[in-house]
Amino acid sequence: MKPRILHARFLAAAALAMILAPAAVPAHAASKEIIELQTQVQQLLDEVQRLQSTFDTKFGVLQNLAEQTADEANKMTSAVNALQQKMDAESQNSNGKLDTVSGQVQSLNDSVDELKTRIAKLDKSISDLQTQLQQLQSQPNPAAAPGAAPAPGTGAPAGENGAAPAPAMAAPQAQAPPLNETFQAALRDFNSGHYQLASTEFQDIVRYYPLDDLAGTSQFYLGEIAYQQQRFEDAINDYNAVLEGFSGNAKAPAAQLKKGLALLALSKREAGIHELRLLIQRHPQTPEAARARSKLNSMRVSISASR
Numbered sequence: 001m002k003p004r005i006l007h008a009r010f011l012a013a014a015a016l017a018m019i020l021a022p023a024a025v026p027a028h029a030a031s032k033e034i035i036e037l038q039t040q041v042q043q044l045l046d047e048v049q050r051l052q053s054t055f056d057t058k059f060g061v062l063q064n065l066a067e068q069t070a071d072e073a074n075k076m077t078s079a080v081n082a083l084q085q086k087m088d089a090e091s092q093n094s095n096g097k098l099d100t101v102s103g104q105v106q107s108l109n110d111s112v113d114e115l116k117t118r119i120a121k122l123d124k125s126i127s128d129l130q131t132q133l134q135q136l137q138s139q140p141n142p143a144a145a146p147g148a149a150p151a152p153g154t155g156a157p158a159g160e161n162g163a164a165p166a167p168a169m170a171a172p173q174a175q176a177p178p179l180n181e182t183f184q185a186a187l188r189d190f191n192s193g194h195y196q197l198a199s200t201e202f203q204d205i206v207r208y209y210p211l212d213d214l215a216g217t218s219q220f221y222l223g224e225i226a227y228q229q230q231r232f233e234d235a236i237n238d239y240n241a242v243l244e245g246f247s248g249n250a251k252a253p254a255a256q257l258k259k260g261l262a263l264l265a266l267s268k269r270e271a272g273i274h275e276l277r278l279l280i281q282r283h284p285q286t287p288e289a290a291r292a293r294s295k296l297n298s299m300r301v302s303i304s305a306s307r
Helices: 002-024 032-138 179-191 195-208 213-228 232-245 252-265 269-282 287-298
Strands: none
Touching (some): 179 213, 195 213, 213 232, 213 252, 232 252, 252 269, 252 287, 269 287
């Protein structure tokens, strides 16, 4: 605006000077100085016009650049928003897939560990059998004398007609199922989705072998069955049984992670966040702690409560 005002004022002054100059001096007496002044005024007018034209051109270019920059900024903002939405959606899908894959990997690791334990026990059993066989082979085998009578007091009392009485029938008692075979069968049923049968088998292990480490692992899988069936309250109780009764079990970090997720599924946000933070604090280098960090980040919650 200032160049326009300056231009207008300059034009007015120049016009006034051109009008007054001939009036003050007669036309026949126009001097050389007046002609030069008029020439200079015309040159100044031309220069102002060129400056005004240059200013208008550059201002138009700047205005066009500003509009292009604004358009690019709007496009960039839209692209960033779309990318954020896509990342959020992929993060949610990845969390669901990660839960499934993690459960399968845990089952596979358990199967490998139990197979190793079973092989070690079989090796020990074979070694024991070989030792017993060697002992039996080294002992003499005395032949019984023909017609020898049983030692006094060793013969069984005769029954009716001289026959030995039948032994008394003992009351039947429930026998514990084989530990390793039952656990492997329970894992197969769990991975196949036969949750009712797997639950019975895991419960048998907890019942008959409460002090064995597999009892803690079986207790964890009881929680997994309840979690898969969306019985989150029952799942939390089973996970608590692992954390309280089998704190040294390898499944303790996974039990705490799934307990936190079950609490979040029940809309118990603060309790769930507390469990995930506690897991990170107790087992910071475990894969379960990494999943807990990812979950807290997706919820836009700080890892540490003090932050």
